[in-house]
Amino acid sequence: MSLTSTLLMTPFLTALLVLLVPGNYRFVVRCLALLGSLVTAILGVVLFLKFDPTGAPYQFEGLSTWVSSSVFRLNYHVGVDGIAAAMLLVTSLVGFAAVAVSWDIDKQTKLFLILLLVMIGGALGAFASLDLFFFYFFNELALVPTFIMIGVWGVGEDRTYAAYKITMYLTAGAMVALIGLIALYTLSGANTLDIVELQKHLAKTPLSSSAQAFIFPCLLFGFGTLVGLFPFHSWAPQGYGCAPSATAMMHAGILKKAGLFALLRVALPMMPEGVARWMPVLAILCVGNLLYCGFVAMRQRDLNLLIGNSSLAHMGFAFLGIASVTVVGLTGAVLVMVSHALLAALSFALSAWIRHQTGTLEIAKMGGLLKRMPFIGSVLTLCFLAGCGVPGFANFAGELAVMFGAWKGLPWIVVVAAWGGLVIGGVYMLRALRTILHGNAGVMLPSLIDAPTAWRKFPFVLLAGGLLLFGIFPNALTRRILPAVTRVAELARPAAVPAATAAPVTAAAVVTPATPASN
């Protein structure tokens, strides 16, 4: 079995094992789930490190025919390119952190952990699939537990409404995307759902203009809704506001990115005419994410709603990178995807800890937490600084690349992005930090506990460490994702990418003397 298959099967097998343990053996259940997710995380790291950027486009492939008839053929086909390797890495890390912070779940522990493991497995499957059917299947498989978890383990009075809302939105988005995918299957004439074969086929015989004009918006808005593209975004903050922390971490961090991932893997490389027609629209819409959601975030009094809205604003950067359709911009978009996965997971893990301790998420009711909880407070500072784009964290690298990539084509949108990222992002993040952390702790919060042991600190350290690591050495990511991104850019904009700039970069930390001509 290929490494990819092993990786994505591990959470499912763990879920099966957990199923066999009686529900009242909570400690065993927890340990088993944690062990399973730890193995997944290690496999994710191994896969990321072993991925060879100079090698084949898709590595660690696994292929077996599932349905084979003259009219319909389905392959179980998995494999990773650089983008998928990066996403699998963060998925497995965030999955592990999510299981680790779920240590405190007491209500139906076993069911919760099984659902969480299915969610992790589904997310891994979606990023690893090289077949449209399996991509869709795994993505939905990961989404279903979201609804149940919000409904059953959620918090707040609105949780049922939030669960319905998120269900309606995501189902609608997924349906629209599905229409696009089916149309792609039927109109391509390739008689396959295999992404690699489809790409090859469409490179030779492109889709007709009318087909692209129909399919591309279906995919753009369908998958866009899954990401929270303005104006189809309002499910996100409320859903996250009510979700249990592990669910919010997995969904905001990981599942949201599946929509962007699908745009990069399916929509852009297969339909250059659709790209040319619809990317200007996407560029306008991402102003909505960058500015509008930023403003909305400024108004929030609830910590989770603030994080939710800010994560929508961050998605604006990813959309802007995609809308630029340049190698630099697309690389930036992938960096934003990866870094935001860690950031969103970290934010929701922290807000869950704070809620657990203070009993509230209302920002105005907190204060002076840095004094009472130095560790959590410090990590929250790091996290929010990362969120407003401070260098040293991976988000900055992504946002910088997006802005440079989009500058020549979309200068005004970049102006908006810079204002949204530097100023508005700074305003709401720092206001929240000021209110939550500074000042003197109120008397009404008597029993605040900082993360007590190294083990309880570990998930936070892991996620923050990832942000820092990729912020200082973003090249570890970019050298892996560049070949894939370059391919996407070439296919999406056949004429605009000269061969010279499309040459893959190979060296990790190329050391050359910095003569004035080194750039």
Added chain:
Amino acid sequence: MDPLATQHAVEAGSKYQDLAWMVLASPLICGAGSWFLARRIRGLTAGFNIAGVVISFILGLILLGISGDHPLAATAFHWLPIPGADFTLGLQVDRLSALMTLVVTTVATLVMIYSTAYMHDDASFSRFFCTLSLFVFSMLGIVLADNLVMIFIFWELVGVSSYLLIGFWHERPAAGDAAKKAFLTNRIGDFGFLLGILIIWGATGTVNISELSAKFGANPGLLGSMAGVAGLLVFMGAMGKSAQFPLHVWLPDAMEGPTPVSALIHAATMVAAGVYMLCRVFFIYTAQPGWPVPLEFLGNLGAGSIIGCIGGFTALLAALIAVQQNDIKRILAYSTLSQLGYMVMAVGLGAQIGTPASGMYHLVTHAFFKAMLFLGAGSVIHACHHEQDIWKMGGLRTKMPQTFWTFLIGTAALAGLPPFSGFYSKDEVLVTALQVNPILFVVAVLVAILTTFYMCRLVLVAFFGEARSDSASHAHESPGSMTFPLLVLAVPSVAIAWIPLGEFISGAFGGHGHGHGHAAVAAGEKHAVGLMPLIDNLSNGINEALFGPFNHNALAATMGLFAVLLGSSLAWTLYGKATSDPLPGILGGWARLLKGRFYFDEIYSGVIIPLHDCAAAVTDWADRWLVSGLGIRGLHGSVELVGRALRLVQSGNLQTYTFLFAAGLAVVAWFTLR
């Protein structure tokens, strides 16, 4: 840069680049090391962090000696290499950056030594030192960076360390507010800075400073109609960091941080980063001016002239405000603002005479004497049990002799009394203004008068007369680790007159200037102005050094001296024997306006912040009621309404079904038989 120099750079680079990287890395490594190894042992923490900065200082000295006239480029680290936009981290050690490295590390070392006493009883002693080390690392990053993106990266990191240090006492609400304000105000400047970098990158395809310099040298019209806009946008970054009008409001509030932080970051180094950065990218301002269509009316006016006016205005504004402040740190803070305005004015006006040397010169002298003044103020505050109101001090002259004398030297230097350092650098600024813009020259002289006035007021009220409070009457001299840095910092304020620093700085910009330190010129060694000849010539031409300004430009020097005399005699008349401030009685409403700092904070918090909040409220409302309300709830509601309506039909009543069936048949029959 000529090919020969490039070749030298490569050769030198291969040998000494590790050294250059160590200058940058040493504070970071030692800071991190102290955090992980010795967090709980105060002496060790301080030792580690001080060692880190001292290593940087020594290596910086060596680099200055080695690099001489030939810039040294250190190996680039490919931070984010993407084809089309290759972001690298590289160092460029030349005269300018080596000099700035020495300034930063000297002040940082002394401030750290000072802090061992000042922060001794603080529970977060090690956090303080580690954040200081982080700051020094970030600051050296700006200083040594060889490209604009790297400057921007460290620019932001400096902002972060400043944020962490202003808000160091996080249980104080005012500190939290000040930290937030500083960061956000800087962010507005950074927004412009980033766009400026993007414009330059978009037009030239590179962000490397020496490449840009070469390109601009070959083609001054490179940016075309965007030259002016790019220049102003880049200046916005400086406007934030160096607290120029209208982004000046954060600096006085930043005094909420511990006093050593104010001395290091908000007086000597970080706030000067804006001026330094302008010097670094000076080629943008000497380029051919140009404006896009809506701004075409500006014609041939360069961005530099506008910057010069903003600097002059800031200098005047802040000096006026300083006259009516009573908090010792706030007076110094406004004085810093005012002096930064001086530097910015000099650099901006320098665009027309082709060199920003005078601004840079003032930066260096100011860094030393202003750090000394702040540390002196800290010593006073420490002795008076955290009393900061000068009217509650008095008579400290005899109780704290070392602090008093060093403070006096600092005051003399800041006021610009010969032979203290400030006189020479201020003279250069005045000369620049006189050459380019006589109106700004008048403004500069006015600022000089005001500067002397408020500094003399501060000294007279705080150090002379009788003690006006218990804490002042029980004050005693601070411990040696606090007075030692004061004494060391007094040295450059006195001694700069004797070394040809101005000459050295002019050399850094390729010119030979007209500075007062004519030793090198006198010896006929126009081209050898490296470190060695500098020391060789130390003994030559002391007279020349002292009285150079009068020989060179008598009007500027005389006016400078006149300003000092006028300001100090005014201050003496008003405050010589005063026990309370007589000025409000004389100026009336004007004094209130000055004391209220022209109400900029109120205007901002009354206009700009509500504007953003209003936009936020509108979007939030739209999100709640239009997008989610009409959209989702509307959809949800209409589906439910249809459901309810249809439920009425499903009554389970057989007669109803029969009726509906018959009615349906009738409708179908009507349609078909029509």
